[in-house]
Amino acid sequence: MKNKKNILIVSLSVLLVVSSIVIYCGTYKEFMEGKDKTVTIGLFSDSYWEVQNGYSYCVLDDAIKLFEKQNPGVKVEYTSGILKEDYSEWLSGQLLSENAPDVFYVLADDFNNFAEIGVLADLSLFIKDDKDFNKKAFYSSAYAYGQYDGSQYGLPYECAPKLMFVNKSILDKEGIEVPDEEWTWDDFYSICENVTKDTDGNGTIDQFGVIGYTWEEAFESEGIKLFNQKGTKCDFTDDKIGKALSFIERLESINMGYSADSKDFDLGNVVFQPMSFSTYRAYKPYPLKVKKYTNFEWECIPMPAGPDGDNISTLDTLLIGMNKKSRNKDAAWDLIKTLTYNTKIQSEIFDYSEGVSVLKEVTESEQTLGQLVNGNSFSLAVLSNAVEEAVVVPRFRYYDEAISEVAQAVKAIIDGDYNISTGQIIWNRKINKYLKNSKWK
Amino acid sequence: MDNHKNPDYMLVIMKNLNLVIILYISLIMASSLSGYIYENSVYEFLAQVSYMPAAAWKIPVISCCLYASCLLIMLIKDAKGYKLVLKISFEIATGFFISCMLGFSYTGILLLIIADTMRFVPKLEQKFPFIVIICLFYFIADYDLVSSRYNLISLETYLGYYQSDIRSALLGIKNVTSSLNTFIFLIYMIMVVRIQMDEKERILELNNQLNSANSELQQANIQLEDYATESVKMAEMKERNRLAREIHDTLGHALTGIITGIEACTTLMDVAPEATKEQLKAIAEVARQGITDVRRSVNALRPDALEKSGLESALITLVKEMRSATSARIEYNFETSLNCFSDDEEDIIYRIVQECITNSIRHGKADKINIHISREFNLLKILIKDNGTGCGEIKKGFGLHHMEERLDMLHGSLDYNGKDGFTVEAKIPIRWGTEQNG
Numbered sequence: 014m015k016n017k018k019n020i021l022i023v024s025l026s027v028l029l030v031v032s033s034i035v036i037y038c039g040t041y042k043e044f045m046e047g048k049d050k051t052v053t054i055g056l057f058s059d060s061y062w063e064v065q066n067g068y069s070y071c072v073l074d075d076a077i078k079l080f081e082k083q084n085p086g087v088k089v090e091y092t093s094g095i096l097k098e099d100y101s102e103w104l105s106g107q108l109l110s111e112n113a114p115d116v117f118y119v120l121a122d123d124f125n126n127f128a129e130i131g132v133l134a135d136l137s138l139f140i141k142d143d144k145d146f147n148k149k150a151f152y153s154s155a156y157a158y159g160q161y162d163g164s165q166y167g168l169p170y171e172c173a174p175k176l177m178f179v180n181k182s183i184l185d186k187e188g189i190e191v192p193d194e195e196w197t198w199d200d201f202y203s204i205c206e207n208v209t210k211d212t213d214g215n216g217t218i219d220q221f222g223v224i225g226y227t228w229e230e231a232f233e234s235e236g237i238k239l240f241n242q243k244g245t246k247c248d249f250t251d252d253k254i255g256k257a258l259s260f261i262e263r264l265e266s267i268n269m270g271y272s273a274d275s276k277d278f279d280l281g282n283v284v285f286q287p288m289s290f291s292t293y294r295a296y297k298p299y300p301l302k303v304k305k306y307t308n309f310e311w312e313c314i315p316m317p318a319g320p321d322g323d324n325i326s327t328l329d330t331l332l333i334g335m336n337k338k339s340r341n342k343d344a345a346w347d348l349i350k351t352l353t354y355n356t357k358i359q360s361e362i363f364d365y366s367e368g369v370s371v372l373k374e375v376t377e378s379e380q381t382l383g384q385l386v387n388g389n390s391f392s393l394a395v396l397s398n399a400v401e402e403a404v405v406v407p408r409f410r411y412y413d414e415a416i417s418e419v420a421q422a423v424k425a426i427i428d429g430d431y432n433i434s435t436g437q438i439i440w441n442r443k444i445n446k447y448l449k450n451s452k453w454k
Numbered sequence: 455m456d457n458h459k460n461p462d463y464m465l466v467i468m469k470n471l472n473l474v475i476i477l478y479i480s481l482i483m484a485s486s487l488s489g490y491i492y493e494n495s496v497y498e499f500l501a502q503v504s505y506m507p508a509a510a511w512k513i514p515v516i517s518c519c520l521y522a523s524c525l526l527i528m529l530i531k532d533a534k535g536y537k538l539v540l541k542i543s544f545e546i547a548t549g550f551f552i553s554c555m556l557g558f559s560y561t562g563i564l565l566l567i568i569a570d571t572m573r574f575v576p577k578l579e580q581k582f583p584f585i586v587i588i589c590l591f592y593f594i595a596d597y598d599l600v601s602s603r604y605n606l607i608s609l610e611t612y613l614g615y616y617q618s619d620i621r622s623a624l625l626g627i628k629n630v631t632s633s634l635n636t637f638i639f640l641i642y643m644i645m646v647v648r649i650q651m652d653e654k655e656r657i658l659e660l661n662n663q664l665n666s667a668n669s670e671l672q673q674a675n676i677q678l679e680d681y682a683t684e685s686v687k688m689a690e691m692k693e694r695n696r697l698a699r700e701i702h703d704t705l706g707h708a709l710t711g712i713i714t715g716i717e718a719c720t721t722l723m724d725v726a727p728e729a730t731k732e733q734l735k736a737i738a739e740v741a742r743q744g745i746t747d748v749r750r751s752v753n754a755l756r757p758d759a760l761e762k763s764g765l766e767s768a769l770i771t772l773v774k775e776m777r778s779a780t781s782a783r784i785e786y787n788f789e790t791s792l793n794c795f796s797d798d799e800e801d802i803i804y805r806i807v808q809e810c811i812t813n814s815i816r817h818g819k820a821d822k823i824n825i826h827i828s829r830e831f832n833l834l835k836i837l838i839k840d841n842g843t844g845c846g847e848i849k850k851g852f853g854l855h856h857m858e859e860r861l862d863m864l865h866g867s868l869d870y871n872g873k874d875g876f877t878v879e880a881k882i883p884i885r886w887g888t889e890q891n892g
Contacts, residue, residue: 019530019532019533022526022527022529022530023527023530025523025526026522026523026524026526026527026544027523029519029520029522029523029526030519030520030523030548032519033516033519033520033523033551036512036515036516036519037508037512037516101497102494102495102496102497105496105497105499105500106490106491106494106496108496108500108506109487109490109491109496109499109500109506109507109509109510110491110509110510111508111509123497126500126501127500129504130500130503130504130505130506131505131506132506410504
């Protein structure tokens with residue numbers, strides 16, 4: 014009698030525990046809805062590159078058509094109409110309520126956070142098992158963008174390197190040639206020094222050398238690695254940093270206290286401004302459609318190289334990730350591959366978007382782009398090189414906070430009274446202390 | 455005794471309180487998460503956390519499921535050995551996972567498990583390892599400790615959804631209830647310890663009582679033994695006095711009478727022979743009277759066996775005793791009932807049989823003795839025959855004389871033959887009137 018009662022108690026409590034596990038893992042959905050044959054994908058309706066674009070779903074729709082042809086019986090669904098500015102919040106809400114799509118686009122700013130809290134599936138296993146997949150087809154820097162803590166959490170979909178925009182009209186007027194693709198800080202500085210002047214003679218400087226060129230661009234082109242891979246240490250005492258800082262200081266001193274903003278560039282009063290290649294693509298081929306810069310001729314070239322660095326900068330990349338809780342991971346992986354690895358789909362990026370394909374083969378053979386850059390001061394190979402060689406920043410959480418800490422240091426050193434090397438030592442300690450504390454946040 | 459029920463009530467209170475706290479915390483967490491989603495500030499929330507929390511509704515559901523299973527397992531109170539280990543491991547696991555679900559903001563459920571273990575694991579040496587393990591989990595499950603190793607989402611982060619005044623009120627309620635749980639746990643433990651101490655005291659007291667009772671008993675025993683020896687001595691003394699008195703009263707009296715009578719006769723004999731005759735008759739009468747008195751006295755000293763049971767069973771007992779005392783094979787055959795004799799007859803029959811067996815064994819060295827008692831008309835015939843050495847010429851010892859005398863008193867006769875072993879035959883006339891009584 015007593016034994017029977019105990020058996021009943023034990024089986025009841027085991028049942029409760031099992032149902033807890035089933036609820037926790039979400040396995041119950043399979044019982045309720047049956048084996049799902051639908052793959053959902055989350056994306057935003059406007060362009061990732063902050064430019065006007067009416068073709069947002071074109072590439073995806075073609076990819077879905079191709080995918081459904083290759084995987085009969087599997088349907089792909091997506092929610093349309095989410096703007097990029099709402100996208101992160103929408104996706105977070107869906108993730109928290111466990112309704113997130115199987116596959117979703119991951120904005121560069123969100124990637125570290127999502128990878129850290131474990132909502133992205135580790136794609137390394139799929140990559141290992143998939144014999145058709147070769148990671149060498151991707152630009153290595155773009156591919157490295159999807160890595161976090163040694164695992165591949167996303168594949169790149171499209172990318173764009175940062176380039177230097179040049180106002181050709183001013184240079185023509187001043188009798189200066191547009192610099193070639195291997196120009197250096199010295200070239201950069203001398204041009205800026207020459208063009209900065211008061212043209213109308215009212216006593217204030219109204220023609221400037223550069224705007225928007227910050228310590229970040231200088232650090233990148235000097236080949237400075239600020240943090241280690243895990244973001245636990247910062248080397249702020251490097252000689253290269255000293256060089257970059259003094260270069261920035263010199264560059265700023267040209268303006269003699271006057272400062273320009275992007276409006277001055279739009280008006281045609283500034284020679285240089287760093288911008289994304291996607292902006293170039295958005296405005297260059299369609300002068301009749303978007304008349305943003307009407308009163309001057311303009312061009313774009315790679316970044317000037319520092320004494321110890323190269324003509325490189327960072328790469329902005331849009332990634333695609335897989336939901337860790339997806340119940341249809343194999344189909345999701347196929348869909349990700351269709352979007353990122355299929356040359357036909359990738360070549361559509363040049364038709365409907367402003368970015369650059371992440372596949373070397375596609376970008377280097379692209380007719381449209383070839384026409385676009387040919388006859389300019391740099392070739393397709395230079396662009397391809399700029400993407401391939403782009404700086405890969407370490408991926409760790411609180412990267413943005415760490416960067417703003419460095420920005421604070423740079424500002425303090427340049428504006429401060431003490432010399433650069435002393436400032437470097439002082440701030441090296443402060444930044445490392447910050448990194449140590451943020452690890453326990 | 456009623457006192458012993460109090461910890462059980464405390465345990466029930468703790469169980470209910472834990473349910474309330476678990477529900478409260480999980481519902482706060484769930485409502486905060488829903489609130490974040492509703493207010494479109496999930497992204498901000500996720501930027502502060504290090505892992506994805508479970509969907510809002512799952513937290514209370516799973517916590518309650520686990521708690522229910524933990525409570526169910528606590529209902530089993532008779533587990534022993536490996537089952538006990540399994541039971542407590544299960545409780546610890548569920549408790550730990552409930553704490554896990556609640557982001558380690560509440561670990562009081564492990565106190566409940568300690569309390570339950572204290573109550574229903576009987577032996578202290580069994581309790582000890584379990585309690586150490588649970589305490590270990592209790593310390594490990596502490597929020598600050600776990601969050602130093604893994605980045606946990608604190609309850610405060612969840613509560614970040616609420617305004618600061620509501621937030622502090624909610625936190626306050628949580629802290630008060632969880633302190634209440636700890637407080638009840640403390641009281642409970644004190645009660646359990648008190649009960650155990652009481653129990654020990656009670657056992658000690660009982661032990662003392664037992665010891666004193668034991669020593670009293672021992673003393674009483676010694677007294678009793680003393681008393682017994684005393685009373686034996688007293689009985690002996692009494693019997694001696696009685697015998698002395700009897701002898702004095704009967705034999706002494708008669709002998710004195712006889713002596714004086716005979717002295718008178720010696721002087722009278724020549725002077726008046728007729729008177730002497732008369733006198734001798736009187737003396738004989740006195741002697742006879744003396745004999746009667748002596749017999750009466752002796753009667754009072756009958757053998758024990760006869761006193762206790764009838765003649766037949768007394769004889770059988772005698773035979774059995776002799777068998778076991780010697781190696782002789784003693785057979786008996788009683789053809790008639792032996793239960794209808796008067797005391798003196800029984801006495802004599804018993805003595806004759808006893809004497810004969812003793813003689814056969816002592817003098818005849820017999821190893822086989824046959825006792826046959828039968829009846830011929832109104833004569834009881836006792837025939838005792840052995841296969842001993844016998845004897846050619848019979849010298850009447852005290853025993854045979856004694857037997858003859860006794861038989862004389864009953865007007866019986868005694869024959870004996872020393873050839874071919876030794877045979878004794880006694881014949882006793884059965885008195886009229888007693889026969890029918892049997």
